[in-house]
Amino acid sequence: MSEIVVLSGSPSESSRSDLVLKYMGSLLLEKGLSVRHISVRDVPQEALFYGKYDSTEIKEIASVIENAKGVIVGSPVYKATYSGVLKALIDLLPQDVLQDKPVLPLMIGGSMSHLLAIEYTLKPLLASLKGQNLKGVYLVDTQIDKQQISNPVMDQVILERLNKQLYYFVDIVNRQKAVVL
Template identity: 60%
Template sequence: MSDIIIISGSPTELSRSEQVLKYLGSLLESNALSVSHFSVKDVSSQDLVAGNYNSPAIKQIAAAIEEAKGVIIGSPVYKGAYSGVLKAFIDILPQDILKHKPVLPLMTGGSPSHLLALEYSLKPLLATLKAHNLKGLYLLDEEIDKHNAIPIIGKDILERSRKQLDYFTQLVRHPALALSETY
């Protein structure tokens, strides 16, 4: 069992959002939390398109999410929303899989005009799964160097990312905080 599950909604092999998610996972691991990474690429396209709830990969991922204390989920912005493959992935997860779990949503995009995709697409989707959404992170592509060990290259966004990760860690370690504070 892992403390934290990280889910990448990027269908691209070396994406900016996936590199940021991996970096956040490394920060969590350095903070004595166990982390497992999953990607939409871990589920066959046939299972995603057919909505195969009984896919062995989906069952394995769902079991890991159910046992985890928190989830980080990220996606690049496509057409003003999360990736379609992420939606197909989420559609075949159990309905209340994120119930009462702290969830840190993350999106990456090429323009500041896509900032609201986090608020108007990804966070409402996660709320349907009963997630306890944190504020979340939106990073511009220009703020990410996917070939760098620390992919977040802007000082301000790096600090904001670490702050959100600290809030997330507090909720994971002390779930009662979720009842008394808004992050």
């Protein structure tokens, strides 16, 4: 079982959001948490296009998320919102798949003009699945260096904000684990 699921909503092969999400996953591993990365690119197109909520792949993703202690969801900004393929996947998951789970939203856009996309689009979507949204982090493309895999975030202020949100996320996950034990 993965304690943390990192869900990428980017359909791009060379995705800045994937780079940042993988970086966050590596930080979680350093903190002793198990991590499972799921990308919309890994989901069969037929399942997404035809809405096959009962497909083996969708059931597996739902099970992994339901059994996780926390979820990080990231997406690039497209037309002032999250990616359509992320929405297609989320539409196929059970309505309470994030029930009582801490969820850390992350969005990456081309400019600060879409800063509120995280507040007005992604957070409400995750809340509809009954997730407990944290503040989240919005990054701009220019703050990410695609050549730096180990730490792609170039802006020190954003890096500190990202680490702070990750710290809060881990703290909540650990407190929930302690209550269960």
